[in-house]
Amino acid sequence: MRVLIAPDTFGTTLGATQVAAAMAEGWADGAPHDEVRQLPLSNGGPGFLDVLERAVGGTMVATTVSDPLGREVPAAVLLADVGGRRTAWVEAAQASGLHLLAADERDPRVTSTWGVGQLLDTALAEGATRVVVGVEGSATNDAGAGMLAALGAGPAAALARGGLGLRDAPADALAGLPDVLARFAGVEVVLATDDPTPLLGLAGTSAVESPRKGAAPEHAQALEAALGHFTDLLARTLPSPPTDLLTGAPRRLDREPGAGAAGGLGYALLALGARHTGAVSEVLRVTGFDVAAAGSDLVVTATDRLDWTSLRGSVVSGAAEAGAAAARPVVCVAGEVLVGRRETMTTGLAGCYAVADLPHEVDAMLADPVGTLRRRTARVARTWSPAR
Incomplete structure (x- = not known):
C-alpha cells in the first residue's frame, strides 16, 4: 500500500518534519511492506518555512529581527522564483511568535510586531515581487502597528510599544504610511491565514485571542479601545480608501476576513493591499498535496490536539477535504482526541487515533513524544495495512 504521511506540528514539542519522520518510522514498524512518503504541512505558524522549503527549494536568506519584546532573534525569509516571479515567504512567528516568550513574559499589551516589518523589509530588499505572509502563532495584539513602524510608517515611540500603547497614538502617528504604500506598489502581498476573527468587537481579536496570549479580561477591554483608536488613525491616513470592486462602496478593512488574525497583524497587511488566502490551502498548493494524495492509497495526517477548532481551517481539515477530493481515505493520529466520531466524520476523516487517552498516557507522551x-502510528499501520 502507498501511504502519504502529511502531519501538522505537535504544538511546540515537535515540528511537522519531526512528526512526519517519527510517524514514518512507526509505519515501517507496523507495515514494513508499505511504501511511505512524507509530506509535512503547516497552518502558517512555526515551521511554515521549513515545510515550504522542502517543496520549492529556493534560498533561505538569514537575518536578525526583533522578537515581541525587542530582543534580537535569528530569522529567515524563503525566496524562490515561481512562475517567473520572485516570491518570498515570511513566517511571522519567527519574529512575533508566542513560543519566543517565557510564560511570565506573555503580555499582549506590550508585545510588538516590529520584527515582522523587518522580515518584510528583507523580502523587498531581495527583490521579491510577491510576498506571502503566514501569521499564525503570534504573541501580539497591536493590529500590526509595530510592523508598519518598522517599514517607516511612523515612529516606534508611537507605534511599537504594543497594543496598549496605541491608545494615545497622535494624529500624525502614521504620517509615513503613504510612502510605505508607494514602496509596496507593484508587489503582491498575500495574507495567508485561516483565522476568521475580525479585528474589533465581541468576537474580535482582543476579546477572543488576547486572553490566550496572557491578557486579563480588563486588559482585553483596554486593548479593544486602543485598537479602535488605531483603526481611526489609519482610516484617516490612507491616501486612497479601499472600495468594493463591484459596488464601489467603501470597505471596512477591520471587518475583512483575516483582519483579526495574529492580534490584528492581518489588518495591517490588508492596509498594505494584501490579498487574503487560506494558509493551509496555500501550503497544500505549494507542496503539491493533491497530486501526492492521488498517488497514494491512504493519507495519514496528525496534530497534537484534535478538538472543535480542528474541524475547519486546520491542517487536519484541509488534508481531509483534499483527500476526499482525490477519493482517498484520510485518517488522523492526534496527541489527544477531544471530539467524537460524528464530528470527525463530518470533517471527512475515516478514523482518528489518540496517542494519549488517559492521564498517565498524557504524561508519557510529554516525556517521550517521538517514541x-x-x-501509536505502528498500531494504526497494523489496522489499515495488515501483514500479508
Missing part, C-alpha cells in the same frame, strides 16, 4: 507517536 509514543511512533508506537
Whole structure:
C-alpha cells in the first residue's frame, strides 16, 4: 500500500518534519511492506518555512529581527522564483511568535510586531515581487502597528510599544504610511491565514485571542479601545480608501476576513493591499498535496490536539477535504482526541487515533513524544495495512 504521511506540528514539542519522520518510522514498524512518503504541512505558524522549503527549494536568506519584546532573534525569509516571479515567504512567528516568550513574559499589551516589518523589509530588499505572509502563532495584539513602524510608517515611540500603547497614538502617528504604500506598489502581498476573527468587537481579536496570549479580561477591554483608536488613525491616513470592486462602496478593512488574525497583524497587511488566502490551502498548493494524495492509497495526517477548532481551517481539515477530493481515505493520529466520531466524520476523516487517552498516557507522551507517536502510528499501520 502507498501511504502519504502529511502531519501538522505537535504544538511546540515537535515540528511537522519531526512528526512526519517519527510517524514514518512507526509505519515501517507496523507495515514494513508499505511504501511511505512524507509530506509535512503547516497552518502558517512555526515551521511554515521549513515545510515550504522542502517543496520549492529556493534560498533561505538569514537575518536578525526583533522578537515581541525587542530582543534580537535569528530569522529567515524563503525566496524562490515561481512562475517567473520572485516570491518570498515570511513566517511571522519567527519574529512575533508566542513560543519566543517565557510564560511570565506573555503580555499582549506590550508585545510588538516590529520584527515582522523587518522580515518584510528583507523580502523587498531581495527583490521579491510577491510576498506571502503566514501569521499564525503570534504573541501580539497591536493590529500590526509595530510592523508598519518598522517599514517607516511612523515612529516606534508611537507605534511599537504594543497594543496598549496605541491608545494615545497622535494624529500624525502614521504620517509615513503613504510612502510605505508607494514602496509596496507593484508587489503582491498575500495574507495567508485561516483565522476568521475580525479585528474589533465581541468576537474580535482582543476579546477572543488576547486572553490566550496572557491578557486579563480588563486588559482585553483596554486593548479593544486602543485598537479602535488605531483603526481611526489609519482610516484617516490612507491616501486612497479601499472600495468594493463591484459596488464601489467603501470597505471596512477591520471587518475583512483575516483582519483579526495574529492580534490584528492581518489588518495591517490588508492596509498594505494584501490579498487574503487560506494558509493551509496555500501550503497544500505549494507542496503539491493533491497530486501526492492521488498517488497514494491512504493519507495519514496528525496534530497534537484534535478538538472543535480542528474541524475547519486546520491542517487536519484541509488534508481531509483534499483527500476526499482525490477519493482517498484520510485518517488522523492526534496527541489527544477531544471530539467524537460524528464530528470527525463530518470533517471527512475515516478514523482518528489518540496517542494519549488517559492521564498517565498524557504524561508519557510529554516525556517521550517521538517514541509514543511512533508506537501509536505502528498500531494504526497494523489496522489499515495488515501483514500479508
